[in-house]
Amino acid sequence: MLNAVIQIAFAMIALAMVLSLYRMVRGPDATDRILALDTLYINTIALLVLLGINTSNSAYFESALLIAIMGFVGTVALSKYLLRGNIIE
Amino acid sequence: MRRFFPHPALTVAIFLLWMALNNASSLAHTVLALILAIGLPLLTRRFWPEHPPSVKLLPAIRLFCIVIYDILLASIDVAKLVLGPTKRIKPAFIEVPLDMQDPFVGTLLASIVSLTPGTVSIDIDRARWVLQVHALNVDDREATIRAIKTRYEQPLKEIFSC
Amino acid sequence: MSIWTETLIALLILVGAGFTLLGSIGLARLPDFFMRLHGPTKTTTLGVGAMVVASAIYFSVTDPGISLHEIAATMFLFITAPVSAHLLCKAALHIAHKPDSESDPKG
Numbered sequence: 001m002l003n004a005v006i007q008i009a010f011a012m013i014a015l016a017m018v019l020s021l022y023r024m025v026r027g028p029d030a031t032d033r034i035l036a037l038d039t040l041y042i043n044t045i046a047l048l049v050l051l052g053i054n055t056s057n058s059a060y061f062e063s064a065l066l067i068a069i070m071g072f073v074g075t076v077a078l079s080k081y082l083l084r085g086n087i088i089e
Numbered sequence: 090m091r092r093f094f095p096h097p098a099l100t101v102a103i104f105l106l107w108m109a110l111n112n113a114s115s116l117a118h119t120v121l122a123l124i125l126a127i128g129l130p131l132l133t134r135r136f137w138p139e140h141p142p143s144v145k146l147l148p149a150i151r152l153f154c155i156v157i158y159d160i161l162l163a164s165i166d167v168a169k170l171v172l173g174p175t176k177r178i179k180p181a182f183i184e185v186p187l188d189m190q191d192p193f194v195g196t197l198l199a200s201i202v203s204l205t206p207g208t209v210s211i212d213i214d215r216a217r218w219v220l221q222v223h224a225l226n227v228d229d230r231e232a233t234i235r236a237i238k239t240r241y242e243q244p245l246k247e248i249f250s251c
Numbered sequence: 252m253s254i255w256t257e258t259l260i261a262l263l264i265l266v267g268a269g270f271t272l273l274g275s276i277g278l279a280r281l282p283d284f285f286m287r288l289h290g291p292t293k294t295t296t297l298g299v300g301a302m303v304v305a306s307a308i309y310f311s312v313t314d315p316g317i318s319l320h321e322i323a324a325t326m327f328l329f330i331t332a333p334v335s336a337h338l339l340c341k342a343a344l345h346i347a348h349k350p351d352s353e354s355d356p357k358g
Contacts, residue, residue, distance in 0.1 A: 005261040009268035009302075016268075016275035016295075023278050023287070031343040032284055038335055039278055039291040042328070046271050046299045049306045049321075050264065058310050058318065065324050072331040079338035083345050109319040164270055164297045167289055171277040180286050203333035204296070209288050210333070211340040223285045223340070 006054050013050065017043045034078045041071030096130045096137060098144070103129055145248050152244040159205040159240075166207055170226055181227040185220040185234050187213075188242060194249050195220070201241050208233070252312050263305035270298030284343050292336040300325045 020043060024036035045064045052060035094100055107122035130137075170178055187195065192215075199210035199220060207225040214221065224233055277290025307321035 002257050002261050005264055009264045012268040012272045016272045019272075019275035019279040029284060029343070029346065031339055031346060032287065034342070035284070035287060035291060035339055036278060038339075039275060039295055042291065042295050042299055043271060043275065045324075045328075046267065046302050049299070049302050050268075053260075053264070053306055053309050056313060058314065061306065061320065061324070065320070065327075068324060068327055068331075072327075072335060075335040076338055079335070079342040082342040083338075106323055109323040112316055112319050114316060160293065160297060164273075164294045167277065167294050168270070168273045171273055171280060171290060171294075175280060175282055178281075178286065180283070199337065200330075200333040203292055203336050204329065205293075207289065209285070209292060209336055209340065211337065211344065223288070225286060225289045 006050060009050055013043055013047050030082055034075060038071060038075045041067060094127070094130070095134045099130045100126045143250065145250065148244055148247045152248065155240065155244070156201055156205065163205050163207065167225065178226050179228070181224050181230065183222045183224055183227070183230055183233055185222055185237050187218045187220055189246055190218055191249065194245055198241055198245055202237060208237070256308065256312055260305045260309050263301050263308070267298045267302030267305060270294050270301065274298060285340070288336055288339065292332050296328055296332045299328055
């Protein structure tokens with residue numbers, strides 16, 4: 001049962017990533033693209049956690065954690081750039 | 090005591106976080122967690138506000154449960170709106186006047202508002218102490234303001250006694 | 252693994268994937284930026300949260316010892332989601348109010 005559910009969940013997350021990618025390509029504004037990128041990061045975390053359960057390997061989780069941290073820093077840096085024109089003041 | 094533990098809550102938080110990250114696996118990690126939990130607040134004490142706010146534990150736990158419950162409800166609400174016809178959604182910018190003037194508690198309130206039903210906080214106007222909120226679907230502005238004030242602001246004021 | 256834990260994990264995974272998908276549908280479908288912001292901040296965060304809890308239960312049951320680092324990640328996600336939403340909002344308002352902006356003033 002768990003295997004079937006994991007396959008379905010993989011498909012759902014892949015669809016979610018395609019939708020986020022659509023918004024990132026489509027825009028229309030820089031903030032929309034950053035928001036889409038942020039969502040894409042979070043979708044990737046979900047995908048990695050799921051992959052970890054699928055392969056019974058908890059090592060994937062470490063990379064999910066790293067992506068979470070880097071994604072947050074990236075979103076903050078990009079928004080800050082839009083707000084101020086530079087990142088480090 | 091104060092000299093070695095300038096921020097007891099921070100010490101406990103670092104210890105628990107380190108134990109959680111390492112699955113509370115071995116004695117070595119416990120010792121390392123203790124060293125970090127005592128060392129980091131001492132090294133970073135200059136960056137922290139002078140007086141750590143005193144927290145009432147029981148109302149804090151109650152608010153935590155309310156917020157978790159509301160996050161669940163909020164997501165179902167947003168799900169309904171997202172899947173339904175988008176033309177019927179009535180978004181609005183709302184200004185919620187705040188009763189307290191504490192930057193830390195204000196930040197906490199803004200974060201809670203962002204995570205709960207149909208509202209994202211945009212900014213706190215520090216000149217007027219007004220929380221600017223964007224709501225996804227509003228029928229009654231007054232009701233939304235009242236909900237934020239009674240459900241989250243009152244408990245927060247009680248927790249931090251301000 | 253008993254049938255009950257397996258059902259619980261399967262349910263959490265489905266709920267998590269469902270909410271993640273809903274967040275992205277919101278992102279793709281809703282008409283303006285501030286409305287789009289609602290999907291990822293709430294729905295997607297909850298979706299990943301549910302999925303991570305499923306992972307915590309799974310590894311607690313299958314591996315020796317309990318698996319706690321998932322909880323730390325969930326807390327991190329729930330703390331950072333409002334912060335990035337807030338910064339994006341400010342950036343959007345800033346762009347919308349800039350007079351020499353080429354972008355759509357609706358944001």
